[in-house]
Amino acid sequence: MKLNLKLIFLGALTFCTVSTYAQLTPAPSSTQSITQEFGLGKINLTYSRPDVKGRKIFGNVEPYGKVWRTGANSATVIKFSDDVTMEGHKVMAGEYGLFSIPGEKEWTIILSKNSKQWGAYTYKDADDYLRFVIKPIKLNEKIETLTMQFANVFPTTSELHIMWEHTALVIHMTTDIDARVMARIDSAMKTDKKPYYDAVVYYYNNNKDMKKALPWAEEMATLPGLPSYVANLWKARVLLRTGDKAGAAKVAAEGVEAAKKGNNDEYVRLNSEALAQAKK
Numbered sequence: 564m565k566l567n568l569k570l571i572f573l574g575a576l577t578f579c580t581v582s583t584y585a586q587l588t589p590a591p592s593s594t595q596s597i598t599q600e601f602g603l604g605k606i607n608l609t610y611s612r613p614d615v616k617g618r619k620i621f622g623n624v625e626p627y628g629k630v631w632r633t634g635a636n637s638a639t640v641i642k643f644s645d646d647v648t649m650e651g652h653k654v655m656a657g658e659y660g661l662f663s664i665p666g667e668k669e670w671t672i673i674l675s676k677n678s679k680q681w682g683a684y685t686y687k688d689a690d691d692y693l694r695f696v697i698k699p700i701k702l703n704e705k706i707e708t709l710t711m712q713f714a715n716v717f718p719t720t721s722e723l724h725i726m727w728e729h730t731a732l733v734i735h736m737t738t739d740i741d742a743r744v745m746a747r748i749d750s751a752m753k754t755d756k757k758p759y760y761d762a763v764v765y766y767y768n769n770n771k772d773m774k775k776a777l778p779w780a781e782e783m784a785t786l787p788g789l790p791s792y793v794a795n796l797w798k799a800r801v802l803l804r805t806g807d808k809a810g811a812a813k814v815a816a817e818g819v820e821a822a823k824k825g826n827n828d829e830y831v832r833l834n835s836e837a838l839a840q841a842k843k
Contacts, residue, residue: 592635592709599713601721602738604645604656608723610634612709620728621665630673630683633663633725634709638680647738649674650695659692663725663732669696670732700731718768741769752779759783763797773804792822792830799837812841 592611599606613635618624625631632638639661647654649672660675662683674693680686709727716722719740725732748762759779766776780801783794795818802811818834 590636594636595711597711597713599716599721601647601713601716601736602645602719602740603743604643604738606644606647606713606721606736607642608639608661608711608713610639610661610709610711611636613727614709615705615707615728621730622667625665627666628664630686631663631665632680632683633661636681638662638675638678638683638686639711640678641674642678645738645740647736649693649734649736650697652693652695654693660686660690662686665730666699669698671696672732672734697732697734700733702726702729702731705729706731745771757782759786760789760793760797763801767797767800767804773801776801777805790821790825790827790830792818792825792827792834795821796830796833796837799834799841803837803840808841808843812838815841 590611592613594609594611596607596609599608611634621627640658641661642658643654643656645656654674658678660673660678660680662673662675664671664673672695673691675686675690676692677685677687677690705728706726710724711726712724714722714724719738721736723734723736725734744765748758748765751758752762757779759782763776763780763783766772766779777798780794780798783789783797784791786794795814799811799815799818802808802814815834815838819831819838822828822830822834
């Protein structure tokens with residue numbers, strides 16, 4: 564018992580010493596936190612970023628076939644505020660530890676229900692929430708510092724990229740929000756504050772019923788604070804989708820003139836593009 568207490572004390576003392584010095588000097592592996600809006604929610608990712616420093620990383624420093632914290636220091640943590648799918652697998656909203664098992668030809672990605680760990684030393688597969696396999700991509704250029712980023716982010720699809728040394732991983736994510744967004748729009752249209760702009764933009768960008776969106780586009784000009792050339796642009800775009808080129812040309816031409824008077828070059832260009840499309 565005395566020996567155990569002594570070891571615990573020494574371990575705690577060592578941790579305190581390391582923590583104290585970490586406050587005085589730069590961390591060898593810096594920490595990065597990323598927040599990415601996705602669908603109707605957000606994804607938060609926090610990880611530590613080791614450098615290559617001339618070493619061979621995968622298959623050496625990080626052996627093939629062994630669980631890796633997917634970073635340095637504390638295990639990488641990923642948090643979803645809304646349900647998503649990763650590579651086709653359902654992931655409920657929550658916080659997870661992001662572990663991986665590197666391989667020469669394939670990697671295993673692991674979401675652990677235990678997100679509070681130092682490294683992978685206490686990792687247990689009994690805590691696994693999800694495992695799936697993806698193939699790594701070989702990079703010609705070297706990525707010195709472990710880098711994670713969200714790329715190709717659209718309302719319902721996104722990718723998480725993990726890159727280090729000459730290896731890249733791409734994890735595809737999706738979120739099913741359409742039914743909820745449509746229900747929200749229908750509900751909001753029954754209130755005094757009708758979301759004409761948001762509704763038209765969503766319907767247009769997601770190829771919804773333009774005949775339903777047209778009355779909303781016509782009402783956009785009534786929104787307080789919305790410049791007329793913005794309303795003209797979206798009405799012209801909706802009219803084009805319905806096949807009414809003559810109507811779209813008239814509205815877009817009015818938008819061009821309004822944008823010129825408002826000294827807004829961007830909307831002069833956008834309305835001009837809609838006008839050119841209507842004249843084809």
